[in-house]
Amino acid sequence: MSDSSDDDRPLAASKAASNGHSSSANPGLSIRNGTNGTNGTNGLVKRKARTSIGQSVSYKDESDSDDDAPMAKRQKALLPNGSSKVSRPSNGTPSIKRPPPDDDSEDEVLALPKKRQSNGATPASSRKLNGTKVKDESDSDVPMAKKKTPAASKTAARPPAKPAAKTSTNGKNAVTSTPKKTTASKVVKKAESAEPGEDEEEGEEEYRWWDAPKKEDDSIKWTTLEHAGVVFPPPYQPLPKNVRLYYDGIKLDLHPDAEEVATFFGSMLHLTVNTENPTFRKNFFADFQDILKQTGGAKGPDGQKVPIKDFAKLDFKPMFEYYKAQSEARKNRSKEEKKIEKDEKAKLEAPYLYCKWDGRKEKVGNFRVEPPGLFRGRGEHPKTGKVKKRVLPEQVTINIGKDAVVPQPPPGHKWKGVQHDNKATWLAMWQENINGCYKYVMLAANSAVKGQADYKKFEKARTLKKYISRIRADYTRELKSEVMADRQRATAMYLIDRFALRAGNEKDTDNEADTVGCCSLKYEHITLREPNTVIFDFLGKDSIPYYDEVPVDRQVFKNLKMFKKPPKEDGDDIFDRLNTSQLNKHLASYMQGLTAKVFRTYNASYTMSKLLQELPVTNLSIAEKVKLYNDCNRKVAILCNHKRTVGASHEAQMEKIGDRIKGMKYQKWRTRMMMLDVDPKLKKKKGAEYFEREPELTDEWVMEHQAFLVEEQRTKITKKFEKDNEKRAIEGEKPLPEKELKERLKAVGELEAKFKKENRSKKVEAEGKAPSVEKLEAASKKIDERIHNMELQAADKDGNKEVALSTSKINYIDPRLTVVFSEKFDVPIEKFFSKTLREKFNWAIQSVGDDSTWEF
Template sequence: MSSSDEDEMPLARRPRKSGGRVVLPDKIDPAVDRQMEEESMEIDAAHAPGIAIDPAKASKVINGTSGKRKAAMKPTVKDESDSDNEPLSKRRRTVNGISRHQLSDESDDSDAIPLKSSRAKKPAKPKEQSESDFEADDSDIPLQKLSKEKKEIEKAASKQAKKEKATPKTKVTPKAKAANKRKPKDESPSDASDSDVPIAKQRKTASAKKGKAVKKEEDEEPTPVKGKKAKVKVEEAAPKKTAKGKGKAKDEEAPSPEGEDEDAEGYKWWLAEQGDGKQKWETLQHSGVMFPPPYEVLPTNIKMKYNGVPIVLSPEAEEVAGFMAALLEADQAKDQKFIENFFADWKEVLKKFGGAKDQNGKTIKIESYDKCDFRPMFEYFTAQKEAKKAMSNVEKKALKAEKEKVEEPYQYCQWNGRKEKVGNFRVEPPGLFRGRGEHPKRGMLKLRVQPEQITLNIGKEATVPPPPKGHKWGNIVHNQTASWLAMWTENINNNVKYVMLAVTSSLKGQSDFKKYEKARELKKHIDKIRRDYTRDLSDKQTMIRQRATAIYLIDKFALRAGNEKGDDEADTVGCCSLRYEHITLEEPNLVHFKFLGKDSIQFDQLYTVDKQVFKNLRIFKKAPKAPGDDLFDRIQTKHINEWFKDYMEGLSAKVFRTYNASWTMQKELAEMKNVGTVAQKYAAYNEANKKVAILCNHQRTKSKMHDTQMEKKMYEIKALMYQKWRLKKMILDLEPKLKKKKPEYFRPDAEIDNDEWIREHQEWLVEEEKKKIEKKFAKENEKLLENGEKEMKATELKTRLGVLNDMKKEFTKENSSGKVAAVGKSPSVEKFEEQIAKIEEKVQTRISMMKDKENTSEVSLGTSKINYIDPRLSVVFCKRFGVPLEKIFAKALRDKFKWAIESVDENWEF
């Protein structure tokens, strides 16, 4: 758009600028709308079936991209604008190593580093593969297939929602009905969004306010919850039985009255009446917080050097120098920003506490980080770690017992007369701030927190725990609406830190329960939400159209909502905070997203979008907008969440992610077959979880140790094959004629049919046996010392190691003769065959586990399993398919999800 064209445009339609950023006018210019529509029709004609696609047209990139795409990369895109009920539009993505034309409609919407694509170039193999495939296989489900599967999932969700609407509902009071009634749509934008103050300026103002630390009132909840909290009724706590008999919950006895003196382990809160969330407790007693130990100065012979000269530091400065010394061989020691921030803060500490001096007391001015030598301190810390590792089991147990004794008073509190576990009762120790990703404050000094900075929340009648000697608490409050036990403000980002109950507590469990019930409730409203935002995609008001487009992206591609970040925070973005440079538009309707998502993980995906959405994004990027300008300059996350609340109380963008994740897992469970071993069933569960993780953007970079771990697992499998081969040789020692009858049976597996590998493995077996003997000898000696007895002499160990010579001779004889003598008590063919069968089962289990690990190496399964998939679905899986719950949830998670474990049976549905 030229400057002359802009001058002739009506004032209300001109793009506005604020703080150097371009802001769209209040209303979409009809002429621009028509122009985009006409161009869209031309593109459709060029891509009509049977008509050759114009390479120039197909490779055209809109609004700011470098270079044109090759004609070979042009995709054929199917219009999906009429699919109101589909949760994910067909999508495309770009990952390293895969050309664009290979990436047809996929659903991999990751906010982490994309999956490696070397396998994606090969044709996808069937899901059921031969267990003899030992190499990293290509059994990843094609991502375009996941997109189709999720559409089926959402259709099923829509049908289920209609069924639930048809079931009799509980009586709603007039007051509740009025509260839940959807507000009429306002034809004009709200004051906040249609104001002459652009969103960019609003965000800066909010960010500036946020940066100032304001002291809160004693009786005020530091983190107030916006909006009303819905009451969760008794019938919601125990899932209802549907018309088909699904969703049946276990019958439990009524819980004990609130406040009765009982431990959290016996308190089944999920069967009790849930409160409205206002008052959290009646009585509260705890022991405060546990402070880190004071700093211990280094031995006098351990000094860091400056310009080659050992220097003497005050304890305060030495402690900070030690923080950097401990990271000397870590990645932070190569990070210039980290070093810069550390050095600036350290110099302030030096200035405050007397600076640095040489051995003669002469002052040395520290001016250059490059002249600092922390190596002596690093070597001392390393030696301390090694010494701790080398401690005997007796010493380690004594140290652990002492530590537990000190921590014991802080681990539990009395909450309404019940013993509840406390979570993070330790005050964070001082250190260097690391942050996540490219955080601008990484390397800055986290100061030691003093008791005077801490506010305790405790019952009025409770005994206030004494502060450390010579100190006093910052404040004591009795806030019964707050769930925190203690709080303080850290110095890096001025964030408030809280001591809360543990994740296994009833309070945390109730929070999880309400979250998943909220996602279940979304089923009843999802169709109307999608119809309405689809209608708003063509609204004349800029704010409304931007809001609808953002909601489309959140729903279809599981983008996080995103909030504006301050200049002193990492530049991570979500949907609402996307900028001009974060998306590239490619005809006919492809959108390439590239930005830093949560935890500063690169999000680099190419998606197919609805034509109207594509047109809107073109308008939002239209000149004079340029890099640095907000894509959605009229909305913030709050505008989206306010719109959601008109449909369902408590609905936010995050609920969509929980809903989609749980429905995907529900669908996968319905299609699973109860066949195979436990390991194979567990692999099937992980495969389903993997689909959820991909659809919810939960990916990760492959571990640096992954290849090493896979090699180790492969070696373990080959070791089992070697055992099996030796047993078969022993069978032939008893019955030589069997070799002619079953020649294939007595051949070694291809993986170990190598004389050189066999000899190397035999050497490894001898070495492993040596380690076992030495370890057992040391353990027996420790036990003797514990009992006050005299330990065994070294000659005893030498005698025991004599068996190694026998092993070597036996292997040498076997290799030369090709025969293995049958050993054991009363050896027989039947006994050896039984052993072979057991080993074969172990081999198949290891293969299954290895494939499972390979297939999930670049997907974060933990995030989706713990935070997005309703844990009751995992419990249903275990109960339905006979898989031990320990395979899915570790001890801590079993405690955390005790409410889910005890509240459903194998027929429950999300």
């Protein structure tokens, strides 16, 4: 199912705006808690009350998630019967309204700038270095390709013999290319162990769509399409007879359908932010009573009906305890049991992982139909707590090639329809019952289709640079227009451009959270303070509070004052003669496809570009360079109001990081004291200060830390002993005797005795093989570097506690800017993009390559 990661929905100029929202030196010791961390007409009539189209199309209800399922019900998915062929209805397939295309799909793909090469050849995929397949690495803090020997070059070595050019084809278009010189850190690597169903992908050449010639008809998304359909969630498994819902102390017998709805609430009692929400409770109880009526009601032990009228008398605790126990049991299974289940699930789901798109293998984003559960929503959503009903095959429409084999639905069921729309990029769709939104199965984020959509979005923002001066000059002039509608439009454009406000769509406040954007601002959302300060105070998208006090041009201040004149009052629109449709229609007159949304992408990317250009290229550590990048990203996130509430665990996490830093400082002190043990004269040479323990490392803290280290070593030894015995049991060998554990644990006693001696004598004996001052001093310097890096990370983490950096980095900042920063400052791209993002933005990584001069 499509999980739209774009923070805003597209604002189509040709459609009514109802679809979007407004919206370690000592090897013998470890450090505490670890060693390293790193969217009419332009009339003059006041707009009527806002309403929304009931059948609004949305790729995904972003408030839904797969974790709505009860804890113990997240089981192996029910797969359709995998028959090889199915006959199509002779009367044709039902037709439905095709959903809007992907973001910016109306735009032509602009030719990407090719990377300059000495041989003038078109770059090609490079997945091997020196003929060896690159092994997948974890996103650790250790640079993957930046580790160099003194004589190593920046780029990976190429094979000694120049291989023959390869030719990749896509329909009628062919691309001939030679291997590309690729920085090793930028190679999008394959996993060392491929997922089931990936075998045939081995050896396939990467589809470099950014190098392929532009299609004549960009509205045609595919010529052939084959896929296996969707996976439905497993059927409900009734509770054991000893686990029941109680009402006023009476044990209830419920129809399985009603029992299942009860478990939705019973399994999430620990999520008090939902279960103690009055709206959530009210909506759930209303839906629960409806299902009771439909299924014959609740019965007591004597078979008599029990009227369920008071929510407070319902006792869900037995259900909660049952699911909690089931969850714990699953967590406590052995590795072998977990692996067996994982392998079985992977084998069953393998056919659904990929589709054949124009004969090319593409990964499917989410082929699993959402399980039933309770809708949560974001912020103060009026429908929170309502029951998300189970989706049946009769609700699902399949989109597939005409000549492809239609996947079979589960036995006893049929699809709602089968269609062959090659202008659509979805594979399957259905309508959910909460908001009437459509859900789609789409290709994965790293697919060519998704990559092209991202590319076109950022290229459109780049194109806006050519028109922005004229647009700003026009709306500045129209701020004094005698036509009120034009004056309102100009003022709104000013706010959207200068403060990155979302456009703000019309919406049905009875069914949606009361969030707003620029065009939907109400009287009460703006406060004016002379001479030119505007105070914004409203709920933005996802119910994130937007509060800001900003200075504006005097004419803008006068206009807003005029727009708030009586008889307007609370609840009235500020821009009562403007909506997003009118605004976007006006913007499209400047540039094809231009909408208010593009301004956010443009301003975010342009701002990031300028901030990065201002950074000095100095001799900084990797951690310092990463922090510089994050500081720039944070400014863009604040501009876009990408805020988040401080997590409940933030303080605990910061405290844990603090303990780790103190642990490293203690280790540094011990290492320096060992230097004195090797050469006592160093105290005079380096000065007593060099060997002093930091004030925060009090005697009391040291004692606690030493006890922690002793217990940590004991735990490690015991766990290693247990794992050894588990392995021996699997291999049919006798378990190790307890005396072996006692023998191993002697090291714990030795460590404890060592600490006691150190505390008593105030001296630390040198450890390790052939200790020397040079070795210990080098170890001390390494610990100092780690402390510095950890302190940078702590400051970065604390600075980001109320800012969501990932939203701007993934959706608003052109990824090529990050690639350029990575290249220019010699920082591994892994520091900014996870493996998933490196795959998603492979087009950016490969198209920019080593060209650090690329500009937004």
